[in-house]
Amino acid sequence: MSYQGTKMNPSKFHRSQLKFYAILIPLAFFMMLPIMFIIFHAFKPIDELFAFPPRFIVQKPTLDNFRELFFTTSTSGIPFSRFIFNSLLVTLxxxxxxxxxxxxxxxxxxxxxxxxxxxxxxxxxxxxxxVPIAVQIPRYLVVVQTGILDTYFAHILPLLAMPIGLFLLKQFIDQVPDELKEAAVIDGASEFTVFRKVIVPVIMPALATVAILAFQAVWNNLETSNYYVNDEGLKTMSFFMSSIASQSGNTVAGQGMSAAASLIMFVPNLIIFILLQSKVMNTMAHSGLK
Amino acid sequence: MARIRLTNKRRKALIGLTFVSPWIVGFLIFTMYPMLHSMFLSFHRVKITPTGIKTTYVGFENYKYAIFSDPAFVEKVLKYLQEMALNVPIIVVFSLIIALLINQKIKFRGLFRTIFFLPVIITSGPVINELLNQGATSIPNIEQYGLFTMIENSLNPVIAEPIMYLFKQIIMVLWFSGVQILIFLAGLQKVDQSIYEAARIDGASSWEIFWKVTLPDLMPLVIVNVIYTIVYVSTFALNEIIILIKNNMFSTITGFGYATAVAWVYFIIIMLMLAIWTGLLSMKKR
Structure with missing residues (x-):
């Protein structure tokens, strides 16, 4: 096989590829369903939101849900930009x-x-x-004892220890041959230089994956805002969005607003995913491991 | 005072520990200590009062109740074991097949890779929440939408039933297989191409090559993926046992002490299952 590097798509279509498409295309369609659903849902007018049996595709798209949502956010005491800032700071x-x-x-x-x-x-x-939730109360006690209650640290520190991240990264680094490190060490590189110059570029896909997982865990996190922070001005966007949905509760307008809020919360997920996934997909193509 | 001689070996160990230390500190404070504390609480009856948390020692009462008396817990564990026995192999085999397929030289390969990695952002976050808000209390309930209703209405129930089951499984499996596909893909790209060429020259079919070359090569990653799958499915926020634990946490009858006892029993079950799976797989390897 010739070296293809980042050029991962072959230039020609061949009949022998058809059998792969026969399996991949229907499955790919299924993967897209939930995402299409959440997009369509946010634009549904009230009668379609409550239609039974529920419809997948929106018939008469409307921006009412978003208008309602923005109206509610503008009437709350704390400016919306504050929540966005909190969320960005904490997540990044x-x-x-x-x-x-x-x-x-x-x-x-x-x-x-x-x-x-x-x-x-x-x-x-x-x-x-x-089970993560079983440590909720002990964790709360730690947060109180360390005195980070009601600070940004309460959002950040408890989420830093990510066992799944360490697990995945170690599995990937295990795959990197020792020779690669030894060569660098012979050239006089320190451990940190080896890490930064040799290991990090090679495990980029794993790093990007863990970054996506970390983003997911933090951006959507309600726990820290619910339990570790009482100051309204320090809470995050995900908390604000979910509280809007629950305040208006089971009201008809609430359903529409929560659908719109979900889409707004989901878009950054998608953006981060698209930004980082190109790194993920390049896997080990140009790492010298082949 | 004798000078401590920093031998080369010791110096290396010290650097290693320095690299790990930020992680150790965070892990001890926010994971290890809370875990141990929850074990302490599991032997107690925990009452949350406005003035603080009151605990009374009850010995193994919570555990006894969970294992012998709580009908909800026992029933859910049995169902969970059943599901895991089916779903773990399905998810791992499926992600291996998808990884093999998207490792082929086909057009739009990059696009397919992106799409099959999407579950990573589906199963965590607002998409799932939204589906929940729609009254879909478990993931499979998505079948209510569109296509599934169509199948149900247009086909004879005898035929529709197994198709529906398959679809439900497919969706479940697809949603849980994003990272596993990636792990396999990374492994596949590392397999030395010259081995394939040599095998082909010796007249091996693709089928033989898969079983004799690719699979043995991927075996360590199969184990990694089995572990990842078990952990991911077991600690997923919408898992029924997790919901049970959550409900008990703030219940006035059972309380947090009982919830942690259930969590520890569940933890031991997951651990046993992992031990059995990895044991089986590494036996096969020999």
Whole structure:
């Protein structure tokens, strides 16, 4: 096979490819369904939102849901931009620091030799299996005791430890041959230089994946705003959006607003995903691992 | 005072620990300690009062109740075990097949890869919430929409039933397989192409190549994916046992102590299942 690098699509279509399409296209269609649903749903007028059986595709698209939502947000005491700022600050810091911390730890556990490394990774895998909500109250107590209650740190610090991130990153770094590191060490590179210049570029797909997962976990997180922060002005957008939906409760207008709010909350997910996925998909094509 | 001699080995160990230390600190404070604390609480009856949290020691009462008396828990665990026995192999095999397919040289390969990685943003976040808000209490309820109603209405129930079941499974499987596909894909791209060429020259069919070359090569990743799948499905926020734990947490009858006991029993079940799966797979490898 010739080296193709980033040019992943072959230039010619061939009949022998048909059998792949026969399987891939229907499945791809199924993957798109939930996303199409959430988009259509936000533009449905009231009678279609409550139609039974529910319709998938919107018949008479309307912007009413969004208008309603913006009206409600403009009447609340705290400016909407404040929530956006909070969410961005919290999400970006967690994304950056958790990816950095986990990849550094994963590198050490995978490629450096010291006593505790096996045990630490085992403990991490065990923690992975523990139901996250069962630690909610103890975690709250930690937040109170460390004095970060009602600060931005209450949003950021509890979410930094991401066992799944460390797990995935270590598996990827394990795949990197030791020779790659040794060559750099012989050239006089320090451990950190090896990490930054050799390992990070090679595991870019894994880093991008973990970054996407971290973004997901934080951007949509309600727990920290609900439990660790009482100051309204420090709460995040996801909290605000969900409180709008629950305040107007089961009212007819509430349904429309929550559909619109979901779409607004979902769009950043999609944007981050599209931005990072090109890195994910390039996998190990030009890493010198082949 | 004797000077501590920093041998090369010790120096290396020190650098290693420095790299891990930020993670250790965060992990100890926000994961390990809360876990241990929840274990402590699981042996107590926990009352949340305006002045603080009151605990009374009850020994193994919570555990006994969960395992022997709580009908909801036992029933859900059995159902969960059944589902896991079916779904884990389906998800792993499916993601392997998809990874093999999108590793082929076909047109729009990049697009397909993107689409099959989408579940990562579907199963967490507002999409699922929205589906929940629509009164779809479990994921499979999406079948109410569009196409599924069509199938149900236009076909004889005898034929429609298995098709519906398959569709439900497909959706479940698709939604849970994003990261697994990626892991396999990364592994597939690493397989040395010259081995394939050599095998082909020796007259091996693609089928033989898959079983004799590709699969053994991917075996460590199969185990990784089995672990990931079990963990992901088991700790997914809409998992029935998790919902049960959540409901118990603020219930006035059972309370947080009981909820943590259930969580620990569940934790042990997940651990056993992982041990069995990885044991089976590494036995096959030998």
């Amino acid at each position: 810091s967690v994304m950056f620091f958790s990816v950095f911390i986990s990849s550094l730890a994963a590198y050490a556990m995978s490629k450096m030799k010291f006593k505790l490394r096996k045990a630490l990774f085992e403990v991490n895998t065990l923690a992975l299996m523990f």
